[in-house]
Structure formats: C-alpha cells, structure tokens
Amino acid sequence: MTIWLDVTTTRGWSRPALGIVRVEAETARQFLNSGDPGIRFCRFDLDYGSYFEVGREELSFALARLDAGGEHPKPAPAPAPDPPPVPAPPVAAAQADPRRWRRVAGRALAILPRPLQGRALGFARPRMDGLRGMRNALREARRSVGVLWRGMPVQGAPLTVAPAPSLVKPDILFGAGDVYVSLGLDWDQKDLSYLYELKQRLGLKVLLMCYDIIPIRLPHLCVADVAAKFSRYFLDVARCADRIVCISEYSRRDLRKFLEDSGVPVPELGIVRLGCEIAHADGTPPSSAVAEVIGRRFILFVSTIERRKNHETLYRAYTRLVDAGVQDLPLLVFVGMAGWGMNDLMSDLKLDPRIRPYLRILNHVSDGDLARLYEHAYFTAYPSLYEGWGLPVAESLAYGRFCLASDAASIPEVGGDLIEYVDPWNVGRWAERLHWYIAHPEEVRRREEEIRATYRPASWKDTGATIVAAAQALRLEPLVSA
Numbered sequence: 001m002t003i004w005l006d007v008t009t010t011r012g013w014s015r016p017a018l019g020i021v022r023v024e025a026e027t028a029r030q031f032l033n034s035g036d037p038g039i040r041f042c043r044f045d046l047d048y049g050s051y052f053e054v055g056r057e058e059l060s061f062a063l064a065r066l067d068a069g070g071e072h073p074k075p076a077p078a079p080a081p082d083p084p085p086v087p088a089p090p091v092a093a094a095q096a097d098p099r100r101w102r103r104v105a106g107r108a109l110a111i112l113p114r115p116l117q118g119r120a121l122g123f124a125r126p127r128m129d130g131l132r133g134m135r136n137a138l139r140e141a142r143r144s145v146g147v148l149w150r151g152m153p154v155q156g157a158p159l160t161v162a163p164a165p166s167l168v169k170p171d172i173l174f175g176a177g178d179v180y181v182s183l184g185l186d187w188d189q190k191d192l193s194y195l196y197e198l199k200q201r202l203g204l205k206v207l208l209m210c211y212d213i214i215p216i217r218l219p220h221l222c223v224a225d226v227a228a229k230f231s232r233y234f235l236d237v238a239r240c241a242d243r244i245v246c247i248s249e250y251s252r253r254d255l256r257k258f259l260e261d262s263g264v265p266v267p268e269l270g271i272v273r274l275g276c277e278i279a280h281a282d283g284t285p286p287s288s289a290v291a292e293v294i295g296r297r298f299i300l301f302v303s304t305i306e307r308r309k310n311h312e313t314l315y316r317a318y319t320r321l322v323d324a325g326v327q328d329l330p331l332l333v334f335v336g337m338a339g340w341g342m343n344d345l346m347s348d349l350k351l352d353p354r355i356r357p358y359l360r361i362l363n364h365v366s367d368g369d370l371a372r373l374y375e376h377a378y379f380t381a382y383p384s385l386y387e388g389w390g391l392p393v394a395e396s397l398a399y400g401r402f403c404l405a406s407d408a409a410s411i412p413e414v415g416g417d418l419i420e421y422v423d424p425w426n427v428g429r430w431a432e433r434l435h436w437y438i439a440h441p442e443e444v445r446r447r448e449e450e451i452r453a454t455y456r457p458a459s460w461k462d463t464g465a466t467i468v469a470a471a472q473a474l475r476l477e478p479l480v481s482a
Contacts, residue, residue: 001038001177003471005031007054008043009184010062016365017066018304018336019391020211023247023463024183025066026275028059030464036472042173042180044190051173067279069366176202179474181467183209187229192236199240205474207467208241210234210255210269212388212409214308217254221308221385223340235264242474243268245467250410251388272467275460276394281371290369293360293376298331299434300377300401302370302392303384305346305361306339310383310406310424315348315355317430322354326435329358330378335370337363374399379437379444382406383424390414398457402447404433418451 010017010025017025031039041054174180180198182190186208198204213234219227237244238259244267246252252269259266286294303309311334318332332355338346349359365373374380380396382405390411396403397418405411407421415421422429437444 001179001475002175003031003036003039003179003181003468003475004042004051004174005039005471006044006051006180006182006184006190007041007059007062008182008189010066011043011054011059012189013062013066015337016069016363016367016370018302020183020185021066022391023209023211023274025063026460027183027464027467029063030461031468032056032059034464034468036468038475039468046189046191049191049194053173067367069364069369172198172202174198174202174204177205177475178202179205179207179471181207181471183467186237187233192233192240196236196240205477206241207243207245207471207474208237210237210244210246210251210388212247212251212386213254213258214386214388216258218308218386221306231262234258235262238264238267241267242477243270243470245270245272245470247272247274247389248410248413250413270470272463272470273458274389274391274394275463276391276398276457277459278371278374278395278398279367281368281375284368286369286372287366289360289362290365290372293331293333293362294372296331297378298333298360298376300333300335300373300380300396301382302335302373302380302395303382304336304339305334305342307341308385309336310385312345313383313424313427313430314381315345315352315359316427317434318358319352319354320427320431321435322358324431326438328438330438332359333373333377334359334361335363335365335373371399374401377401378441379403379447381434382411383422383430384408384411385424387411393419394457397451397455400448400452400455402437402444402451404430404437418447418455 005028007024007028009021010028013021013025028041031041041056041059042051043054044051180195186192195204195206199206213230215222215226215230216234234255244255246255246269249271252271256266256269285291301311301314303311305311314332318329321329349355349361362369362373374395377396377399379402380392382390382393382396382403384390384406386409387406388410390405390409390413393403393405393411393414397415403415403419405415405419405421406424408424412421420433422433
C-alpha cells in the first residue's frame with residue numbers, strides 16, 4: 001500500500017513560500033528524504049477532476065523554484081505525461097493557466113503610450129478582486145454541477161455514492177488501502193466529494209490538515225462568501241478524513257467545537273508542531289531593496305498584507321509616534337504581498353507623509369533574503385488578530401530575535417514567556433511598547449540572550465517526520481471494506 005502526498009499547491013505556486021505553502025513544501029522535502037519506498041506524490045487537476053502522479057524530479061524542481069523566491073532556477077525538466085487531451089471549456093482553460101492572462105495583460109499595457117500605462121494599471125488593480133470573485137464563482141458553479149452529477153447529498157445529510165462509470169476509469173491513481181495525505185490549499189484546489197468517492201470505493205485512508213477555522217470564527221475579516229464555503233469544507237473534511245492534524249492546541253479546540261456543534265462525527269484530531277528554520281543566507285548578494293534595509297535599524301513584520309494580520313495597528317501606532325515627535329524611529333518593514341480588500345490601507349501607506357519615510361514594503365523575497373532580514377532585524381512585530389499557529393513568531397525566535405506580538409488565539413503557544421504580548425486592538429499600547437523597546441536597546445539584547453539560551457525550535461524535519469509517522473500508522477491499520 002502506497003502513501004500519496006498531494007503537492008498540488010507546491011507544484012502550482014509561483015511566488016515565495018509563506019504559511020501553508022511552506023508547510024506543504026517543507027513536508028514534501030521530508031517525504032522525499034524519508035527513505036520509504038512506498039511514498040509517492042500526486043496532484044489534483046480541477047479541469048479533469050482527477051489525480052495524477054508527480055515525479056520526484058518534477059517535485060524537486062518545484063521546491064527549487066520556491067527556494068529561489070518563485071523564480072525558475074533552471075530549465076524545467078520534461079513534465080510528467082498529462083492525461084489524454086480533452087477539450088476544456090473556455091472558462092476552465094483560462095483558470096488552468098492564469099499566467100497566460102497576466103502575460104496578455106502585460107502586453108496590452110506595453111502597447112499603450114507611456115503616460116497612459118500608469119492610469120490603466122491603476123484602473124485595473126482595484127477591480128482585480130471582482131474578477132477573482134467572478135472566477136471563483138464560476139469555479140464553484142462548475143464544482144456544484146459535478147457534485148450533482150455524482151449524486152452528492154445536500155449539506156448535513158450522510159454522504160452516499162451513486163454508482164458511476166467514472167469510478168472504474170483507468171485514471172484512478174490510488175490502490176486499495178492506500179493512504180492519501182493533503183496539507184495544501186484544498187478548499188480552492190480539490191474536490192472532496194470525489195475524494196470521498198475514492199475513499200468509499202477503494203478503502204482509501206485519508207490524512208488531512210487543519211490550520212485554522214478563521215473564516216468561520218471571524219467571517220467579517222474575509223471575502224463575503226468564504227465563511228459559508230469553509231463551513232461546508234470542514235464538514236466535508238470531517239467526513240473524508242480518518243485523521244486530521246491541527247497545528248496548535250487552540251486550532252484543535254476550535255475545530256472540535258465547530259464539528260461537535262455541527263452534529264457530525266469528529267475524526268481523530270492530532271497536533272503537529274511546525275518547523276521554523278529558514279535556510280541561512282547563501283553567497284548570493286541580497287537584492288537592492290533588502291540591501292538598503294539591512295544597512296539600517298528596522299522592525300520586521302513578515303505576513304501577507306490582509307485585514308486579519310492587522311498591519312493597520314502598526315501603521316497607526318507608528319504615526320502616533322511620529323505625531324508625538326519621537327526621533328530616530330527605525331524603519332518599519334512589511335514583508336508580504338497585498339491580499340484581498342486592502343486597497344484603502346495600501347493607499348494610506350503610499351500617501352501618508354508621516355509613514356512614508358519609515359515604511360518599506362517588500363514582496364517576492366527569496367528565502368536567502370528573508371534570512372538576512374531576520375538576522376539583521378532590531379526586533380520583530382506580529383499584531384495579528386487571530387492565528388492557527390503564528391509561524392513568523394516561531395521564525396523570529398529561531399533567529400534569536402525578540403518579538404512584540406498580539407496576545408490573540410494561538411500566538412502565546414508559540415512564544416511562551418520569551419516575548420511580550422499586546423492586545424491587537426490597542427493602538428495606544430502598541431505605540432507605547434514600540435517606543436519603549438526602541439528607546440531601550442539593552443532590554444532588546446537581554447531578551448535576545450534569553451531566547452538564544454532557552455528557545456528550542458522545531459525543525460521541518462521534525463514536522464515532516466511527525467506527518468510521515470501518522471501516514472505510516474494509517475497504512476498499517478486494517479483495510480475496512482466500504
């Protein structure tokens with residue numbers, strides 16, 4: 001019986017690996033190096049509605065691309081054979097290759113007169129959220145049609161599988177009693193109704209991941225339809241999974257309560273501690289933007305720029321310090337790309353003359369440059385409103401850097417007594433504590449000495465080994481006929 005690790009997210013990602021992408025990618029490295037001959041890799045193709053094998057060379061190339069910050073480090077190897085060509089509807093074809101549309105848009109901008117290019121880009125950017133919403137709506141509609149075609153019941157009813165010729169198609173990748181492991185962006189990239197069919201048909205054993213249930217707990221911080229989508233998703237996860245691995249005790253408690261309140265059976269819920277090491281800066285020179293930053297004193301915040309991460313609190317705390325006449329403020333460095341619904345904040349950050357001299361926003365940062373930023377940071381900040389874990393806090397500690405962090409959700413599990421916690425909504429308190437640590441470098445150094453002496457970081461090898469062990473344990477369980 002084979003263990004299959006789904007690497008759909010890693011294979012398709014073209015930006016630096018953060019958060020969930022890093023978890024899947026780093027775990028994939030450990031699966032590659034496990035020495036278990038029964039481990040193989042797969043991906044799910046939404047357009048074909050099927051799983052396909054990913055070769056080890058192809059996966060190694062995808063991991064090298066992530067190491068390079070999402071860039072292609074060398075010519076790609078020949079891809080694994082794709083399924084027989086099946087004409088895809090125009091919408092599906094467009095979704096299958098979003099890079100094509102970026103290239104088309106780039107060419108369209110390039111032929112405009114230079115004075116009009118900036119205006120066209122400014123017009124297009126605010127409307128991308130709407131276009132993404134339309135794309136996601138079309139994708140959901142297509143999935144719904146597939147669900148109805150296969151006889152999927154309405155939410156809350158027991159999952160049943162109607163006999164269908166598709167279950168005996170030659171493109172079913174898995175064998176009876178195989179173990180399927182998925183850690184990625186499954187709510188956007190997978191079809192759990194099909195996974196459940198395979199589970200029923202083959203006795204497939206399923207290990208899935210729960211990072212958090214933020215869209216259910218804090219729907220006002222997410223895209224409008226995400227809360228309902230995630231509720232359905234986690235109900236389907238509970239029905240499909242033999243075991244769900246959570247990334248913190250807080251996350252496990254949240255998930256258990258949601259499933260119990262929803263009246264569905266709760267599968268076994270385990271916990272895995274995420275690794276937090278990043279490869280140290282190699283011999284390549286830093287990018288010009290990073291080189292400019294590390295030559296100065298700076299406070300580092302690593303996170304996608306989205307409402308939940310609460311960049312606005314840091315911004316407003318900093319402007320309070322500027323208004324109060326505080327001198328010699330360090331740079332404030334945001335590492336991450338702007339996410340959904342952040343147009344107003346990004347505009348404020350760009351136009352506010354108080355923050356502009358102190359703020360640097362960096363994206364497409366390679367692992368080497370991220371390591372340099374952690375190594376040179378004065379200290380780090382993490383004002384997030386809610387986390388399933390809080391990986392940048394662990395990374396900061398792994399680099400021996402003090403962190404001023406939010407006291408919300410799972411973050412105290414990460415930092416213990418080694419960092420200071422502040423209510424994420426209390427802008428005045430953030431301004432006060434930032435100012436205090438800026439004015440007391442000796443206290444920052446004392447905190448760093450304590451961190452280096454006592455913090456014991458988890459490695460990605462440990463994380464991968466835990467997940468490999470969980471998958472191997474499932475493989476050993478007797479096959480139960482559906």
